[in-house]
Amino acid sequence: MIKVAIIGSGGISLPHIEAYLQFPEHCRLAALCDVYPDKARQRAQQYHLHVDIYDNYKKLVERPDIDLVSICTPPYTHAQIAIDFLNAGKHVLVEKPMASSLAECDAMNEAAFRNKKVLSVISQNRFRQSVMKVKGVLEANLIGPVVHAQVDSLWWRGSSYYDVWWRGTWEKEGGGCTLNHAVHHIDLFLWLKGMPSEVVAVMSNVAHHNAEVEDISIAICLYPDGSLAQITSSVVHHGEEQQLVFQGQYARVSIPWQLCAYKARENGFPARDFELERKIRQTYNELPDLQYEGHIGQIYDVLLAVDGQKDVLVNGCQGRRTLEMITAIYQAASTGRPVKLPLSADSPFYTREGILAQAKYFNTK
Template sequence: MLNVAIVGTGAICPSHIKGYLTFPGKCRIVALCDIYPDKAERLKEEFLLDVSIYDNYQDLLKNEDVDLISICTPPYTHSEIAIGSLNAGKHVLVEKPMASSLEECDSMNEAAKKNQKLLSVIAQNRFTTPMMNLKNVLDTELIGNILHTQVDSYWWRGHSYYDLWWRGTWEKEGGGCTLNHAVHHIDIFQWMRGIPTEVTAVISNTAHDNAEVEDISIAIARYADGSLAQITSSVIHHGEEQQLIFQGEKARVSVPWKVKASVSKENGFPEENSELEQKLTDVYENQSALVYEGHPGQINNMINAINNKEPLLVDGIQGRQTLELITAIYQSANLKQTVSLPLTEKSPFYTRKGILSSVNHFMKR
């Protein structure tokens, strides 16, 4: 039985609580921690939890009975709390984004390795049946080499969304929609497609004059084989329609699920390849639905990785790769240059200090 503590009892915390409560035979929540303990008390009462309440994580880490810590605090605090938890001998599940900089990610991964503890980064959208099914379709390579990928991470947030004290600031939130909304789609994109060799991007703030950060970004990524990807991150799109489309040599597939396959007529114009479309549809549909999806799915994977040595689907290395791609978008857009990957310690955006000294503030707070 794993003893779990949750640090940070804001908006995302209930998703973690519900996730752990899904597995009463495997884990139990023993502590909640927040600098505003009354928030923790409210959740304790709401979910009828038998837990201790802490007002700082340092005291929590002294509790030797805690095995696993979920970190649900603002992004700029992730690294400090995660490293402290790992050094205290706790496993760590940290909310997205992993940290505020690649330097912090590397320090977190080093702490996990040094202490031989597991570090996982929340990417709950991987743990959905449609995404797993699409990943399996791509793994068959039936669509041929991927030539173009389209990532539309469209969200909509009103002006008041950025009135919260830490939101919309480079120092506290670490970025805008690219980091804090599109992170899910960018994570899935790099999981399915891999990291490109270069990125060219632009960012802007078009509708939120109470935020320092961007509310839209558009990036073009290039791979070594010449294939391209376009990634749009936004909180200004009504309808919040989101999709990932993979155009292969032989067919296109996407989430939401859609498949089209073509063969060439003698004159080069397309003709439907219904046989391949059916084959791809069969692969997509003839897979078992996930028993647990979203946060419960990832929490179950984390618990099983700790208890049964099962593979961890989203570890700290994967979390870093997602932030690396986002960092490349910010570096390209702010410095107005094409950025080559991978990013190293020489990147001006490798450290949090470097980012804060280089980014454009769309407004001052």
């Protein structure tokens, strides 16, 4: 029986609690921790949990019966908490974004490797039926090489959203919509298309004067094969449409699921390729359904990995890769210059201190 502790009892802790409660044969919630312990007690009462309550995670670090920790605290705290628990021999599942900088990601991954413990980063949208099936279609190569990808992570938030003291700051939140809203779409994009070799970007703050950070960014990515991708991250879009579109040489597929295939007429103009569409649709429909989706799916994956039954699907290295892409967007948008990938320790944005010194500040918080 895996004993679990959850650090942080804010809103994001709810899907963790609910997911762990789905698997009583695998795990038991043993502790909740929050700097405001009354919040943790309220969560325990809300879910009728018989757990110990802590006001400081360091009191939990040396508790020998805790096997797995979910970290649901603000992003700037993730790295130290994760490293402390990994060094104490605990497995760690950390909410997105993984950390505030690539330097912190590297320190977290080093601790996981050295202590031979699972480190996973929440990427719950990978655990969706449509996402897994589109991945299967792309791997079947029926659409041909992807020549263009489009990522639209479009959200809307009012100014009061940034009234929370830590939001909208480079120091505490680590960035704006590119990091904290588009992170899931960027993770999916990299998982499905891979890392580009170069990125250019612009960002702005057009509607949130109580935030230091961007509320919209647009990035263009170049791949070694010449293919392109564009990523729009926003909290100023009414309608909140979100999609990932993959234009292959022979057909187009997307999340949410859409399909279109063309073939050329004699004059080069398009005609629908219904036969290819049929094959792609058949492949999509025949791919197996997931047993669990979202946070429940990812936490089940982590529990199996902790039990030694499989490798975790989303490890710390993949979490770092997502932050690397976001960091490259921030570096390109702040400096006005293209950024080559991969990023290493010589990047001016590699450390949290480097980001704080060189990121573009739009307003005073």
